[in-house]
Amino acid sequence: MAPEWTQLLPVAVVLSSLVPGLLIFTLREHQVGLRTALNLGGVLLKLLLVGLMLWGVSQGLSFRFALPFIPGGELVLQGDALSLQFVALSSILWAATTLYAIGYLEGAPLRSRFFGYFSLCVSATVGLALAGNLVTFLLFYELLTLATFPLVVHRGTPEALRAGRMYLAYTLGGGALVLMGAALLHLLAGSPDFTPGGYLAPLVDDNRAGLTLAFALLIAGLGVKAALIPLHSWLPKAMVAPAPVSALLHAVAVVKAGAFGIVRVVYDVFGVEPVALLQLNEPLLWLAAATIIYGSLKALQQREIKKRLAFSTVSQVSYITLGVALLGPIGAIGALVHLVHQGLMKITLFFCAGNFAETLHVHRIREMDGIGRRMPLTMAAFTVGALGMMGVPPIAGFISKWYLGLGALETEYYWVLGVLVASGLLNAAYFLPMVYRGWFAPPPEHWPEDTGLGGGRGGIRETHWMLLWPTLFTAALALLAGILASTGISPLAWAELIVAREFES
């Protein structure tokens, strides 16, 4: 019997970037046209397929593809509401980043290798989002580590190699812990499909020690990628990667894979009630809160733009963990919506940092003085991202923080409100000076090095169009996600749908 198209669609979504990626490896450096065609073809195809899947899910179709793998654990790719949110986010941001990367790397060596791994990285992310059980999740989690490593060390400098080694040490160690946790749960309950409300509830009474250990292993393993303290040190170091890689790393691929995994483990593997029964959420909550404050404090100390953004990621991604650990439906909405919002805002900020570096060789914060006159559009996008991170309405970040705050009230963790307020103030303390310098400080006599990309004048030609347009696009999305939050097409509406399904059982 031929498989239905609904079975094949999840596979096609993964393959739509995997196949172009593998083809790109075989290309020679100078085959720019073909490589660009493959890249953009893959991007468009993936967007189309994901759109189809979104439409299908809204029509009540279910997408599930399964292959036998090990006894009790199939390889399952499926599209439920939660996975689609992540898939849609990664495909849209991948599209923007691909365009950005083509512009960014114009003329650089080893581009076939770069774009090959770039596509593999996105394939692994999408596979991870579509993974239907813990075994499949583990598989893509490890593949993501492998596909990202060559991107981190792409520049091949001693500094890049150091960062790459550190990245591997952390993420492979984390992967080994996830493997252990998954193996332990597999022994106790097999690896059934992710289920809203979890599938471990019947085991809680007899296996407290086993489940607690499994939870600790999984959270520690996922916490590496999600950059929870004390496992976050690789992230700021990995900043040596080219800007599009940093953007993807921080907004979609690696960091989000960890946060997404934590969402999956708490909601769809353990379930809210077993986690509460085993009293596992409070340690997680404390850890997330500590990471939020610590990341912000460290960000405040940084002098380089990318470093400051990196520590800001450490802090911001933990909002997702925080919302999950609150264990209430409203906190969950905050967590899930922040998964998208943080991605939109952070990718914008990294694109901007890349634009400053590529166009004017501006790397440090004090070099940003007056940059708004030279590059007003990029600076405007930066401002949207920065204000959004602080939680200023109507930008997307405000919505996340609002729901997280309400969630804390709902589950009566009043001290979490204090953490949110403190973090908001710290965010303002490290983002506002950058915004102020950019717009209001007098520009220097001359820039560190003006490459004259685009046309060298402020406005639509302030830098290469492939660098500028993706930046404006993601900034617009971050703004729209906030303004249109109450409509049916916003990330918020989708997060509410997911949470309704998770908490009804």
Place this chain on the structure above:
Amino acid sequence: MTLALMSLLLPLASALVLLVLRARSPVLMILATLGSLIAAAGALYQVVDGGEQLLALGGWEPPLGIRFRLTPLSGLLLVFTALIHLLVAFYAAASRHSQTRHTDYWPLSGLLHASLVALWLSNDLFNWYVTLELLGLVAVALVTLAGPKAYRAAMRYLILSLVASLFYLLGVALLYGRYGVLDVALLASLTEADATTHTALLLMTLGLMLKAALWPLHLWLPPAHAGAPTAVSALLSALVVKGPLFILWLIWSEIAPPALARDMGFIMALAGVAALLSGGWSAMRTPYIKTLVAYSTVAQLGYALMALGLLLYWELPELHVALWLFVLSHGLAKVSMFLAAGEMQATLGSKRISALTGATQTMPVAMFAFAVAGGSLIGLPPSGGFLAKWLLLQPLFAEPANWFWAFAVLLGTLASAVYVFRVVALAFDRAKPTRPDFDPHVLAQWLALIPALLVWGMALVSQPLILWLTGVTH
């Protein structure tokens, strides 16, 4: 059974023809290995279809005669052996940098193949002694192909191999004196837990562990495997050390009295952990490429020893599957890794790991093969190494008291990740890539990659393979 014998006789006959004619032609040996592979596949099909087969050599029945036994597992090992030999033979014939292109490698590898097949098919303590002796001598001869600088390592290998054979033979003699039979099936029903049996089993174990380079008797392995020509290193690591392991597995799971097996199992499992850690540690620190790969064999054999020990200690039949999956996946991955390492070493003109700087640019395919094979050694999903590790981990989590063993596996995994990626990370260095001495040879690099792809391809048949192995090893 005829087919299994064909699989034995084809390489043997071709080796003898080459020796008699003083010819050193790769073609004949490759054809013979291919024939042997086809025959082995046929034999496997028959034994899966029709069940276990016995053949009394010369028409004499045990206890007087000796007999060959073809079980589904030995059928699988026949296929595995022929496949590895074929992959290595292609490389040895094709690579411009292989030191074995027109040498005694060809007849010797045929003999090695034949003795391994005889070992898998035997089911009798003395016959195993003969095959072990053959295997050891041929292996030593193969190591010496690398020239005078390998003589020291080869000599040490020879002496230890002979000592090990003596230990083994002494144990066999004791058992024969006590029970008057050598056939495993007959012995299994006779053995009692007395002092003679214990001593005999311990002596045999000592000999076999020495031959299989199981910790702490592994020190001869790194110089021998690293010093041998590349194709030989691949065969030694992938196949030769697995022979004694097979015998060890059979005598302990079939002949040994259960109480002794439990005690011994615990010791073996501990030795396995020690092998994982000490092999991993040495691989992390050595400055030489092939020595790193050789130490990784010591470490990986630790997993197999751990699986064997724990299956005896807890009497858990599931672990048989983990043990044999380790053997299969390690064999394939190690072939790939040795071929890739040897090819890079020969092309870049240095034995040192530091010579691999920038190898992703100069020798991308070989480096990729090294990394892919390394992924299986680490146990990244969905490779064969992952499957084996997963099955090993399952019982370790059953009770909190067993978590120590799981922790050991975790440490072993991390160690393997470190030694694989210390090479891979270096290969991404763009600053000062090592210039190749020779033109990189693309075909040879691809031949090194094939086994690594096969070990990851095990994922496609993983579930049927696991279920089948569960059925045939219980």
